[in-house]
Amino acid sequence: MNTYGGIMVKTSRKNTWLRLIMVSALLLSMFVTIPKAANAEDELNLRVKGAILIDADSGKILYQKNADKSLGIASMSKMMTEYLLLDAINDGKITWDQKYKVSEYAYKISQNRALSNVPLRADGEYTIRELYEAMAIYSANGATIAIAETIAGSETEFVNMMNKKAKKMGLKNYTFVNSTGLNNAQLDGMEPAGTGKTAENKMPAKSVAKLAYHLLKDHPDVLKTSSITKKTFREGTDDAIKMSNWNFMLPGLVFEYEGVDGLKTGTTDFAGYCFTGTATRNGTRLIAVVLDAVDAKGEGTYKARFDATRALFDYGFNQFTTEEIVPANYTFKGQKSIPVIDGKEDKVNIATKEAISIMVKTSDRDLYKPKLVLDKKELDAPVKKGAVVGHVEIEKTEGKDYGFIDGEVNNAEVVTTNTVEKSGWISRAFKGIGNFFSDLWNKIF
16 A cells, blocks of 8 residues: 555556556646736726727826737727817818818718718818817718818828828828728728728727827817717708717716716727727826727627726726836935046936836836936036936836837936036046056055
8 A cells, every 4th residue: 555645545556547647646736836816808808809008198008908909990090080180270271160162072971871971062161170070079971081181182192191190100000091990992982092992991909099199198179079979060050960979988878987088989890899988087097999899799889899998997997096106316225326537526426307107006016116227337527416317217027017108208317416526637636646556556466
């Protein structure tokens, strides 16, 4: 009889296989570890092809899932059209009261009520503000084409502008083939020159979030329009049409979520149900993007995209806080100063110029540590107070950190905190002589 883990096993040939199995099991148990806690992607269990959540102030990425894969974005494309329009308004190239005369292209697309549209009259004139509100609130496609033509002369040239702006913003893996986000097959053979007959706008969730981030940074007034739940187009005329915002998370609508005031939905057969939402609570604004959301049955629905967005917002608002990682005037242990050459003092003190605060998961607060990066290891006198000598980077010691939507910005300058004047020539001469004999002594002995 032999004992394996406290179990008596008869040592006959008949039990050889049993003994081997039990020994193997015992050995295996020695190396089995407790599974790690589920990461955010597992915790949220989002039924989407791509998603991301960021802090709208700093661009800190709080969550992402398949965020670098280029997918259909449908009418969320109109955020780029909005950006270019608001740029043109700010630059004085276009005014809100400017009139647009309807082209044949814009007219034909606007008559298709299977798409989101406000029908435009073939002989009508509309202000840019009317067209903008129809686009931002009701996702009107004919109105969007009208804006593109006003800015660039044609949608073909406008698409070139969209792609150039995307490159300048630093977006990745994007494709713009029209101003609306429709499939080109829905444009009745009038798609922009050089684009495919069935082509459609594509972008990863990360690039969509970056576009939204810049839109809110550069044109925050967009929220004044994106937050309107209902409005009548051409009110008081025979062309009056009631417009209801497709963002059902706005106050008073069916999937209302506290603090939501934008930004843009998108739906096509290719892209599925998509949404770029933004919400603010207690001074914190978040941006969430979901691409091709489905329900538990695997079917794309309006509710599915808003449910996914709700889960992202709950995760961000409930589990993250903005924390000061490094205070202003912070000094590093072991590196509170750097040497000064030919100065009245041999060294100058250094510290961070400003505090560093970032949004982090509350439970991970102690995992973020400052790292000193010096550009210079010594300075030549004279040295002025406030001279930049390096910067601080924040590193997470354990686990994954997604970084920032616009690159690494979690650093602060390290500067000198006092002045060191240059020593006189006599003092430098004596110091030089002293150094000479000191070096000589060291070489001899």
